[in-house]
Amino acid sequence: DIQMTQSPASLSASVGDRVTITCQASQDISHYLNWYQQKPGKAPRLLIYDTSSLETGVPSRFSGRGSGTDFTITISSLQPEDIATYYCQHYDDFPVFGPGTKVDIK
Amino acid sequence: QVQLQESGPGLVKPSETLSLTCNVSGVSISSYYWSWIRQSAGKGLEWIGRVYSTVTTNYNPSLKSRVTMSVDTSKNQFSLKLKTVSAADTAVYYCARDLDYGDYVRAFDVWGQGTMVIVSS
Numbered sequence: 597d598i599q600m601t602q603s604p605a606s607l608s609a610s611v612g613d614r615v616t617i618t619c620q621a622s623q624d625i626s627h628y629l630n631w632y633q634q635k636p637g638k639a640p641r642l643l644i645y646d647t648s649s650l651e652t653g654v655p656s657r658f659s660g661r662g663s664g665t666d667f668t669i670t671i672s673s674l675q676p677e678d679i680a681t682y683y684c685q686h687y688d689d690f691p692v693f694g695p696g697t698k699v700d701i702k
Numbered sequence: 703q704v705q706l707q708e709s710g711p712g713l714v715k716p717s718e719t720l721s722l723t724c725n726v727s728g729v730s731i732s733s734y735y736w737s738w739i740r741q742s743a744g745k746g747l748e749w750i751g752r753v754y755s756t757v758t759t760n761y762n763p764s765l766k767s768r769v770t771m772s773v774d775t776s777k778n779q780f781s782l783k784l785k786t787v788s789a790a791d792t793a794v795y796y797c798a799r800d801l802d803y804g805d806y807v808r809a810f811d812v813w814g815q816g817t818m819v820i821v822s823s
Binding site: 632639646649692 | 737747762763798803805806808810813814815816
């Protein structure tokens with residue numbers, strides 16, 4: 597089975613900072629990688645699908661890239677409303693999620 | 703706009719069956735795949751399974767022996783049954799639309815708000 601890991605587990609950054617979260621797959625998953633944002637007490641929200649495609653309504657400060665086993669999501673200028681936990685997810689035989697990265701404001 | 707709403711008991715006794723329903727509005731349930739996903743403190747986000755129309759189901763191998771999913775097209779709802787539950791099944795359960803973007807790209811683009819289910823006597 598494919599396993600997903602994320603780093604860091606948590607981070608603190610200032611408003612306006614550029615923030616990057618990494619997701620690594622245990623084997624080559626090509627471009628089949630999605631990113632979700634989850635705010636406390638809420639359901640996850642799809643941000644990016646297929647590595648780099650922005651879901652409708654997602655601010656352009658979010659971007660994704662990668663291929664194979666290594667992927668990133670970047671927030672170009674961190675905003676207070678971006679405080680959340682971010683999950684990567686791969687969909688193969690069955691979907692699997694990463695453990696999440698919690699983003700806080702410094 | 704597509705909206706999903708989970709419903710069902712918030713408390714289930716050990717060894718009994720957990721039953722949840724997801725009401726779908728804004729779109730015909732027959733047109734898409736639908737998934738159940740749960741989230742617990744211990745295991746993070748875990749996909750349980752998906753259903754399409756009334757004939758196609760796929761389940762997480764780790765839960766397959768205990769899971770049944772079905773669709774009621776007349777009510778535009780789909781459901782989850784998880785039998786022989788234990789404390790390990792305590793989690794927030796989400797229903798979600800399982801969207802095919804083409805070229806084998808799939809993602810969960812619409813989620814319900816989630817419902818907490820506690821397994822306890």
